[in-house]
Amino acid sequence: MTKKLKPELTQSQKMMIFILSMSLYGLSNMFTELIPSVQLGFIELSVEYFAFIPLTLCILFHPLYAAVGAALGEIxxxxxxxxxxxxxxxxEKFITFSLGMYIAGILVRNPLNRxxxxxxxxxxxxxxxxxxxxxxxGKVWVGVEEFEAVQGLAESIILIEGIALLNDLLFSGxxxxxxPTxxxxxxxxxxxxxxxxxKPRSTKVQHSLGEIITPKLIVVAVILSAIAVIAEFMSETDLNIGEWEPDFLALFGDSFIWVVIGIAAFIVLLTIWSMVKSAKTKQRKWGVDNGE
Structure with missing residues (x-):
């Protein structure tokens, strides 16, 4: 008899997804720090992130825990x-990234549909x-941040940001x-x-877009976006709190990044080992319960 796997995630499984997403994406961020950017005029081509890691986890597993875990891992x-x-x-970065990854995860009803x-x-x-x-x-228009790409023309920020958006979507995106996803x-x-x-997500369960993008989700997204805007505006004023630039990092220089890489890699391996061990234990237990 084939061993049956539980169809729903337990709290411990959700936590494993959270930790795996956090450590894997955190580890990938270390390597993006090592990749140099290429400047083509005022356009900078750079590897901003390896977003396929949280995207894959959000699509295959639990969108919320994978998205929040990845955003926290970056921080x-x-x-x-x-x-x-x-x-x-x-x-602001935490909310916008989590929201984007979460929405990507819930939009997929069939992971095999490219x-x-x-x-x-x-x-x-x-x-x-x-x-x-x-x-x-908004920061430029409100005046909490100075930016004039074209002297006397504040509207030029729209052009610069628009080009940066296309670069992020068409290059890194x-x-x-x-x-990779x-x-x-x-x-x-x-x-x-x-x-x-x-068990893997069912490929037969279909939901309409209206069932996925609910009014509740829209309201929550708007509230979170407002919080992100307020937090970013505050960061450009004297109200910014929580900045942390420890002096001890100057003693190690750029080589300290390898220490962080080692820590993140250790957490990844430990999490995968725990997942495999837990799954084997549960499968043996189910086998005994089913009389195998």
Whole structure:
């Protein structure tokens, strides 16, 4: 008799997804720090993130825990541990990234449908970057941040931010989010889920867009976006709190990043080991309960 896996996630499984997403995405952020950017005039081509990691986890597992875990991993490993924490302004990045990844995850009803995955990935990235662009433009128009790409023409911020948005979507978005996600999701589907002792998401359950993007979700998204805007505005004033740039990092220099990489890699391996061990224990227990 084939061993049956639990169809729903337990609290411990959700926590494993959270920690795995946090450590994996945090580890990937360390490597993006090591990749140099290319400047083409006023356009900067850079690897901003390896978003395919949280996107894949959001699509295959639990969107909320994977999204929040990845956003927190970026703050812990990419900001705090490298002494680059910007204080209350990090709330904006945390909210916009979590929201984008979460929306991408819930938009996918069938992980094996490439068109569905593609639309979900680009929609999630658009939400993340568009919110960030609106915040940046708002800071200049309100006056909490000075920016005049063209002397005397504050409207030039719209052009600069628009080009940056296209760059993020068409360069980093396609190369380091869409294409890897399209490759990984169908190949991992049905293979990685047993590590958590769970069944893969059903490909037969269909939901309309109205059932996914509910009024409740829209209201929550608007409230979170407002909080992100307020936090970012506060970060540009004397009200910014929580900035952290420890002096001890100067003793290690740039080489300290390898310490952070080692810590993140250790957490990843420990989490995967715990997941495999837990899944095997549960499978043996189910086998005994089923008389196998």
């Amino acid at each position: 812990i490993f990419g900001e705090l541990m490298l002494g680059q924490f910007g204080g209350i302004g990090e709330i 068109m569905q995955v593609s639309v979900a990935v680009m929609s999630g990235l658009l939400v993340h970057h568009l919110l960030g662009m609106m915040v940046d433009i 396609i190369l380091f989010a869409l294409l 399209l490759y990984l999701v169908p190949r991992l589907y049905g293979k990685i889920e047993p590590l958590l002792g769970m």
